[in-house]
Amino acid sequence: xxxxxxxxxxxxxxxxxxxxxxxxxxxxxxxxxxxxxxxxxxxxxxxxxxxxxxxxxxxxxxxxxxxxxxxxxxxxxxxxxxxxxxxxxxxxxxxxxxxxxxxxxxxxxxxxxxxxxxxxxxxxxxxxxxxxxxxxxxxxxxxxxxxxxxxxxxxxxxxxxxxxxxxxxxxxxxxxxxxxxxxxxxxxxxxxxxxxxxxxxxxxxxxxxxxxxxxxxxxxxxxxxxxxxxxxxxxxxxxxxxxxxxxxxxxxxxxxxxxxxxxxxxxxxxxxxxxxxxxxxxxxxxxxxxxxxxxxxxxxxxxxxxxxxxxxxxxxxxxxxxxxxxxxxxxxxxxxxxxxxxxxxxxxxxxxxxxxxxxxxxxxxxxxxxxxxxxxxxxxxxxxxxxxxxxxxxx
DNA sequence: ACTCCACAGGAATTGAGGGGTG
DNA sequence: CACCCCTCAATTCCTGTGGAGT
Numbered sequence: 001x002x003x004x005x006x007x008x009x010x011x012x013x014x015x016x017x018x019x020x021x022x023x024x025x026x027x028x029x030x031x032x033x034x035x036x037x038x039x040x041x042x043x044x045x046x047x048x049x050x051x052x053x054x055x056x057x058x059x060x061x062x063x064x065x066x067x068x069x070x071x072x073x074x075x076x077x078x079x080x081x082x083x084x085x086x087x088x089x090x091x092x093x094x095x096x097x098x099x100x101x102x103x104x105x106x107x108x109x110x111x112x113x114x115x116x117x118x119x120x121x122x123x124x125x126x127x128x129x130x131x132x133x134x135x136x137x138x139x140x141x142x143x144x145x146x147x148x149x150x151x152x153x154x155x156x157x158x159x160x161x162x163x164x165x166x167x168x169x170x171x172x173x174x175x176x177x178x179x180x181x182x183x184x185x186x187x188x189x190x191x192x193x194x195x196x197x198x199x200x201x202x203x204x205x206x207x208x209x210x211x212x213x214x215x216x217x218x219x220x221x222x223x224x225x226x227x228x229x230x231x232x233x234x235x236x237x238x239x240x241x242x243x244x245x246x247x248x249x250x251x252x253x254x255x256x257x258x259x260x261x262x263x264x265x266x267x268x269x270x271x272x273x274x275x276x277x278x279x280x281x282x283x284x285x286x287x288x289x290x291x292x293x294x295x296x297x298x299x300x301x302x303x304x305x306x307x308x309x310x311x312x313x314x315x316x317x318x319x320x321x322x323x324x325x326x327x328x329x330x331x332x333x334x335x336x337x338x339x340x341x342x343x344x345x346x347x348x349x350x351x352x353x354x355x356x357x358x359x360x361x362x363x364x365x366x367x368x369x370x371x372x373x374x375x376x377x378x379x380x381x382x383x384x385x386x387x388x389x390x391x392x393x394x395x
Numbered sequence: 396a397c398t399c400c401a402c403a404g405g406a407a408t409t410g411a412g413g414g415g416t417g
Numbered sequence: 418c419a420c421c422c423c424t425c426a427a428t429t430c431c432t433g434t435g436g437a438g439t
Contacts, residue, residue, distance in 0.1 A: 101423085101424080103423065103424090123423090124422075124423055124424075125421090125423075126423080127421090127422055127423075128422095128423085130422090301425095303426080303427095343426090343427070343428090344427085344428075345427080345428060347427085347428070347429080348427055348428070351426090351427085366435090368434090368435050368436055368437085369437070370435075370436040370437025370438065371436080371437050371438045371439080372437070373436095373437080374434095374435090374436095375434065375435055
């Protein structure tokens with residue numbers, strides 16, 4: 001006879017969190033710290049919108065975790081408030097463009113602007129031109145000022161022609177009752193250079209630069225957020241300082257600091273500790289790193305996962321750097337085990353290895369042995385092999 | 396200076412999947 | 418129904434190339 005077990009869900013100790021959502025990525029703080037300078041510049045750039053004249057296009061540059069997105073969201077709220085006062089009609093769309101094509105971007109914008117009861121713009125079948133026409137129609141229907149915020153704008157394929165078209169929408173007569181402004185957010189400072197000179201001319205933009213947070217600024221931000229999200233005295237001063245120091249090393253990345261804070265809190269709860277300490281921060285940092293790697297691996301295609309897995313196997317076996325054909329032969333036998341149809345050409349595998357290198361999963365080294373060896377690439381796994389080998393290749 | 400290896404990597408094409416218009 | 422558009426992985430075909438050997 002076994003004793004009935006206590007409900008495990010009623011058995012938790014007291015959590016160190018008082019509001020754990022305040023550390024999540026989607027949380028919008030009601031006060032923005034340490035970005036006064038940026039906010040002032042932003043406000044100046046947004047002035048035409050409040051005054052109801054044609055808005056300037058704005059480009060926001062800065063490293064990841066420098067507050068670009070948070071400040072932009074904040075400024076949007078402020079814009080609505082200001083426009084309500086001045087009586088200007090305003091509509092905005094905020095869109096993260098990561099891994100999107102121009103078509104996808106326009107289509108998503110149309111759907112965001114469309115009323116609920118209207119049908120969605122189809123995912124396939126129509127041209128980008130059709131999508132743009134639909135977009136102009138939606139914007140014009142709303143009249144007033146429309147601001148399109150394109151986060152990670154540098155990730156859009158064919159961004160050039162898209163920006164060209166959007167910034168000419170008035171002169172081409174596509175818009176009659178409305179004006180449109182674009183706010184682009186990017187952590188790639190060379191973004192302007194990839195635009196054609198034709199587009200650069202029309203897409204005359206205001207530029208905002210977000211400088212990385214210093215260790216002191218990060219400390220202030222993390223302390224403020226810790227106050228909201230943790231119980232009183234549930235985190236030590238030293239833990240916050242350490243977390244700020246780690247984030248400062250990662251080029252002032254506040255997002256990383258908040259993630260680590262979150263992970264450290266979870267770790268403390270797991271251990272049933274009453275206070276988050278430096279040890280929890282260190283474990284939290286490792287968990288965040290691992291989580292980031294896992295997420296990136298999961299975003300790969302099955303083929304890419306197999307190839308990365310192969311590379312990690314070779315790495316763990318001390319057989320790297322390995323050349324393409326060595327990787328290819330092991331790869332085919334791994335496919336056999338997992339039941340995946342292997343790619344039939346090394347050309348395709350090379351393509352994937354190339355992509356993996358560009359995304360930082362692998363290191364590509366060029367070798368040249370001249371007449372009796374020719375020119376070829378060798379690869380190494382640049383992720384920790386033990387984490388990669390945890391990939392489940394089945395399904 | 397020329398050769399020539401063993402690929403690298405560009406370009407074009409295919410083919411499946413999902414969908415429109417008139 | 419015929420015809421066209423978008424996407425994405427994969428394949429086929431091919432030209433390009435850096436440097437050790439001669």
